[in-house]
Amino acid sequence: MKNPNGNEIIQLFESWSPKKIACMENDPIGLAIGTLNKEITKVLVTLDVNEQVADEAINKGCQLIIAHHPPIFRKLSNLRTDTPAGKLYEKLIKNDIAVYAAHTNLDVAVGGVNDLLADALKLENREILEKTYNEYLMKLAVFVPDDYADKVRVALSKAGAGKIGNYDSCSFSTNGQGRFRALEGANPFIGDIGEMEKTDEEKIEVVFPHSIKNKVLKALLNAHPYEEPAYDIYTLAVETNIMGLGRIGTLQQPMTLREFAEHVKKSLNVPCVRVVGNTDEIVSKVAVVGGDGNKYIHSAKRAGADVFVTGDMYFHVAQDAQSIGLNIVDPGHHVEKVMIKGVAEKMEQLCFEKKLAVQFIQSEINTEPFIFL
Template sequence: MPALTDVVDLVHGWYPPAIAAEWDRVGLTVGDPTADVRRIVLAVDPVQAIAREAIDARADLLITHHPLLLRGVSTVAATTPKGRVVHELIAAGCGLLTAHTNADAPAGGVSESLALALGLTDLRPLVPYPTERLVKLTTYVPAGDAEAMRSALAAAGAGRIGDYDSASFSSPGEGRFRPLAGARPAIGSVGRFEVVDEVRIEAVLPMAARQAVVAALLEAHPYETPAYDVVEVVGEPAADSGAGRVGRIEAVSLTDFAASVAHALPRTAHGVRVSGGRDDRIETVAVLGGAGDDHLDDARLQDVDAYVTSDLRHHPASEFREHGGPALLDISHWAAEWTWLPVLRAKLAESLGDTVEVIVSTTCTDPWDFRA
């Protein structure tokens, strides 16, 4: 049977943590990487009801889409809701693994799962993402230290492009500065202007290597306060990775399409809210799992007939429709993202075989209970 670390590696292979949003908190939250895994429960939210469901099922691992500790906390005492989840999972020997924004965009991720659940075909990303998130680092060093700096950056992972490594660009120039009181300059003296022959060095690197490369830069740089910057660069778009999905269905009225969406998703009090003419023809559809306000303009530019997403706010939705946007279908956030769980279950079952039982939770954790 696999160890917890083996399952984590599988999930991270499909949904790399490096592609998660910078504000996100994904990966292993609770658990001993060396522990055996015999049973896994999948859910959207790591709330107490789900934790207890996993414990009652004698699961060794709970995998959720939403993080438990997304925002900073100063305590996980059992007197707090998050603390109770942590304590109960640890006491039961059940780990907690999160795949959130890193699971939204890839093939087999949340948005693609939602599109397939709604019957869309000929899928493509609504907003294609690069095949790899890349950044460019630029720094400036005295000419005599340029080769040592290039070597340090390359050793830390900068400049690897395709079948090449140590790729960089250098250009000469002048560095100007004046050390102030309290400084310990490597070149020059306090209070005097200095002009130094410097080399500007630029190198591209994966976003995931950024911290290691910056640390190498700071270690190798001769200056007390080196100048550098890191900016994200646009890479080649991937054919199967990106925010949301666009696909096609057999042409139907908006009324019939909305009914099919309601039928395809787990039932919630939220239901399906619709903006558009009941008899509008729907054939090309954009979807985005989770909150989709940020991609309203992208849906408009794709010239789709309808946009299906969650958590649409009054003013953005109103302005979108007033300015000629397509029909809107606002669905439950939980229901949209739940469609990913059966897809994840199938991927785990295919990789782990019958050594591990994988259970999809059907407990509705949508926060709304009924409509008055």
């Protein structure tokens, strides 16, 4: 086991919650304060970063904070240390504590905020509520001498090509003959300069998401024996890596809206909820969006939800939901705190697999601004 630097930790984090899946324009995600170019032994995972959280990180000896809500949400025009925000930034910098924010990318990620909320509510038959990200598949067809076909296939598979659903190393091959003539200046692997050459070849076809195109091509060129490999590459009309905001699923057993509201309170550990709808109505299909989900009432209704769980519900949006027959349970924005335990446990497992000696500490500071009386 070795102590990693910050970059190694964040590379592992972004392997499942990459920046590219963020769905808010100019979302201030990534490294917000400090540097990752240092050894890390302890990481504090938190929903928010305030002065109490900064003190917690200092007291627990953390060199890095991973937060869901960005500590710097809008561009700074100055950095004054006589303001509450400036005082916080000064404390973090003076104590050499870096802050990394994962906002809407963590909402969208598989295993992120919305999956964790759906887990807590015990939703089954789960699907994405609102698609926000997808990639298209590409296909590579490459012509390889028979003796080198296996080597090239393995290299392409290691680069991520040929993964379809729960299968990897998928490919299709056909056999034929390749013909070519090497011109002056060439360094042919087979044949002589100026002579027509005919050789037995295998055509290997594999698919891959377009985001790894460069990685796949690099693997091909490194493994292929020819000086100038012949290959075709084209985009397919097939989506892959579909991700999005929110989740929708079914309860293990139908219940009344009143009973479901109590289930939400208990499952998400909140003292109270706001409810829109007939509390005696039976509900079984549930949509959930962590944080502010006002924009998604119609998505929830179109998906067939009986009830929509989200925070920060506006008065007029609640009336709109009522008018379209969609029940609402609002447990508040702060239920996104489920990410603290979820992220810490996932990162501990990933670092253990990579033999990285780093401790992920779950913040104990309650950053909920509201008091319920």
